[in-house]
Amino acid sequence: MKNHRKFEELIQGYIDNALGDKELKAFKKHLESCKECAKKLEERKELLGKIHSSKEEIQCPDNLIDNILKNTTRKETPEIISTFQIRWKYLAVSAAAVIIVVSTVLLNIEEIDRVAPVPEPKKALEKTISEAPETAKSEELSSVDKKNEEEKKETALRAVSKEPEQVKFVLPDKKTDFTSARKDKGYSPSESTRNYAAREKIEGQAPSIPEKSESRPLVKMDMYKPNATRAASTDSETEEPSHSYIEDAFTGIIDSGHDFEETRFVFPEEGSVVGNNFEIVLILGKPGEEIEISLDGEKITNYTTEENSNIIFIGSDSIPPLEEGLHFLSVKTKEEKNITFFKEG
Amino acid sequence: MFEKIVKKNTPRIHSMIYNMTNDYEIAKELTQEVFMNAWRGFGSFRGDSSVYTWLYRIALNTVFKYRRKQARENKKISIDDIKNLSSENNPEKYVVEKSDRRLIKKSIHQLPRKYQEVLLLRYYEDCDYSTIARTLEIPIGTVRSRLHRTLTKLGELVKEQT
Numbered sequence: 381m382k383n384h385r386k387f388e389e390l391i392q393g394y395i396d397n398a399l400g401d402k403e404l405k406a407f408k409k410h411l412e413s414c415k416e417c418a419k420k421l422e423e424r425k426e427l428l429g430k431i432h433s434s435k436e437e438i439q440c441p442d443n444l445i446d447n448i449l450k451n452t453t454r455k456e457t458p459e460i461i462s463t464f465q466i467r468w469k470y471l472a473v474s475a476a477a478v479i480i481v482v483s484t485v486l487l488n489i490e491e492i493d494r495v496a497p498v499p500e501p502k503k504a505l506e507k508t509i510s511e512a513p514e515t516a517k518s519e520e521l522s523s524v525d526k527k528n529e530e531e532k533k534e535t536a537l538r539a540v541s542k543e544p545e546q547v548k549f550v551l552p553d554k555k556t557d558f559t560s561a562r563k564d565k566g567y568s569p570s571e572s573t574r575n576y577a578a579r580e581k582i583e584g585q586a587p588s589i590p591e592k593s594e595s596r597p598l599v600k601m602d603m604y605k606p607n608a609t610r611a612a613s614t615d616s617e618t619e620e621p622s623h624s625y626i627e628d629a630f631t632g633i634i635d636s637g638h639d640f641e642e643t644r645f646v647f648p649e650e651g652s653v654v655g656n657n658f659e660i661v662l663i664l665g666k667p668g669e670e671i672e673i674s675l676d677g678e679k680i681t682n683y684t685t686e687e688n689s690n691i692i693f694i695g696s697d698s699i700p701p702l703e704e705g706l707h708f709l710s711v712k713t714k715e716e717k718n719i720t721f722f723k724e725g
Numbered sequence: 726m727f728e729k730i731v732k733k734n735t736p737r738i739h740s741m742i743y744n745m746t747n748d749y750e751i752a753k754e755l756t757q758e759v760f761m762n763a764w765r766g767f768g769s770f771r772g773d774s775s776v777y778t779w780l781y782r783i784a785l786n787t788v789f790k791y792r793r794k795q796a797r798e799n800k801k802i803s804i805d806d807i808k809n810l811s812s813e814n815n816p817e818k819y820v821v822e823k824s825d826r827r828l829i830k831k832s833i834h835q836l837p838r839k840y841q842e843v844l845l846l847r848y849y850e851d852c853d854y855s856t857i858a859r860t861l862e863i864p865i866g867t868v869r870s871r872l873h874r875t876l877t878k879l880g881e882l883v884k885e886q887t
Contacts, residue, residue, distance in 0.1 A: 396869070398869055427880050431833075433825065436826070441739070444739060444753055444757070447757060451760075
C-alpha cells in the first residue's frame with residue numbers, strides 16, 4: 381500500500397492500454413490485493429462511459445462545406461494575407477520610410493513657401509538670357525565674344541536649374557497641420573503621415589520617430605515565433621526599471637486560454653497576422669498592474685492584469701479598424717512612464 | 726488539395742466544436758473560422774503534423790478564443806446557460822435531453838482548459854496518446870498523467886453536482 385498513489389495514477393493508463401509491460405504487470409498484481417484501486421477502476425470506467433455518452437453526434441449543416449469553400453478556395457478575390465510579417469521583419473526599413481515621408485512632407489511645405497518667389501528670378505534670368513543674343517547681334521560681337529556669351533548663358537541656365545540661392549527656406553511652424561498643407565498642394569495624405577499629423581496635433585510636437593531614451597524606451601514589438609524563446613524577442617535595449625515595464629510584446633492570431641503556465645500561440649500562418657483579426661499581447665514586468673493604452677494618441681482602453689498574471693491581451697475587438705500605415709501604440713503604466721513602440725497596420 | 730481537406734474534415738471539426746460549445750449556430754460559425762484560418766495558413770503548413778492534428782489545434786484555439794471573448798464581454802456562458810440549453814439554436818433532432826449528458830458537459834466546462842483539451846481529444850475525438858501529444862505539444866507521459874488528473878477532477882465535479 382505504500383505505493384498506492386502511484387498505482388492509482390496508473391488506472392487511466394491501464395484503461396487506455398497505455399502501460400508498459402512492467403507497469404502493467406505491477407498494476408495487475410496490485411489490483412488483486414487493493415480493493416480501493418479496484419473500486420476506483422470501476423468508478424473510472426463508469427465515468428468514461430458517461431463521457432462517451434455525453435458526446436453528441438450531429439449532422440453537419442448542408443451548406444457548411446460550400447460556405448467554407450466559397451470563402452477559401454473558391455473565393456473570387458483571394459484574401460490577401462497581410463504582410464505584417466514582412467513589415468515587422470523590416471521594422472527598421474519602415475522607420476526609414478517614415479523619415480523619408482516626414483522629410484517629404486517638410487519639403488512640400490517648404491515648397492509652398494517658395495512657390496511665389498521661385499518663378500520671378502527664373503523669369504528674370506530667362507529674360508536676360510534671351511535678350512543677350514539680341515544685344516550681341518546688334519553690336520556685331522566677335523566670335524570670341526560670342527563664345528564668352530555662350531558660356532555666360534550656360535552658366536546662367538545652370539544657375540536657374542539649381543535651387544536659387546536667394547530663395548529663403550522657411551521651416552514649418554511646429555503646429556503646422558501637415559495633412560491640410562499636403563491637401564492644398566494636391567497630395568493625398570498617406571495613412572502613416574496622417575497618423576503622424578494626428579499625433580503631432582495631440583502632442584503639439586513636430587513629427588519625429590520616437591527614439592530610445594531613459595523615459596521612453598523603444599520596445600521592439602516583434603512577431604512571436606512559435607519555436608523561438610520569449611527571451612529572444614525581449615527588448616534587450618530596455619533598461620530594467622523598478623516599476624512595471626513591458627517585458628515582451630507581440631501580436632498574432634493567438635489564444636492562450638486561461639492557463640498561463642501552458643500558454644501557446646498558434647498562428648494560422650507562422651508569423652503572419654491577417655486583417656484585423658489579431659491581438660496584441662503585452663507581458664508586463666509584474667502582475668496586477670493597471671495600464672492605459674492609446675492608439676495613435678487616442679486612449680483606447682485601460683487594462684488591469686490579474687494579481688497572478690502579468691499578461692495583457694488587447695483583442696482586435698478593442699482595437700479600432702486599422703488602415704495601412706504606421707500606427708502608434710502607447711502604453712502608460714501607473715507611474716506614467718510611457719513605453720512606445722511601433723505597430724504597422 | 727485544400728478542398729479535399731475541407732470536405733473530409735468539416736463534419737468532424739463541426740461536431741467537435743458543437744460538443745465544446747453546445748450551440749449549433751456558433752459551432753457552424755466557428756467551424757468556418759477554423760477553415761478560413763487554416764486556409765490562410767495552408768501555404769505554410771509543412772506537414773510536420775497530420776492534417777487532423779493541425780486542424781484540431783486551430784479548432785481548440787478558435788473555441789477557447791471565442792470563450793475568452795465571451796468572458797471579456799461578460800457574456801460568458803454560465804453553467805446555468807449550459808444547463809438550460811434550449812432548442813432555440815439546436816434543432817430538436819440534435820438535442821437529446823439526458824440529465825447525465827448535461828451534467829457531464831457542465832462539469833467538463835468547469836475544467837481548466839488544459840484538462841478540457843486532453844479530455845476532448847481522447848474521449849470525444851478518440852485520439853491516441855501520440856496524436857494528443859503532437860496536437861498539444863506535450864510529452865506522451867504528460868498526456869497520461871494529465872488524463873488521470875483530468876478524470877479525477879471531473880469525477881469530483883460530477884459527484885459535487887449530484
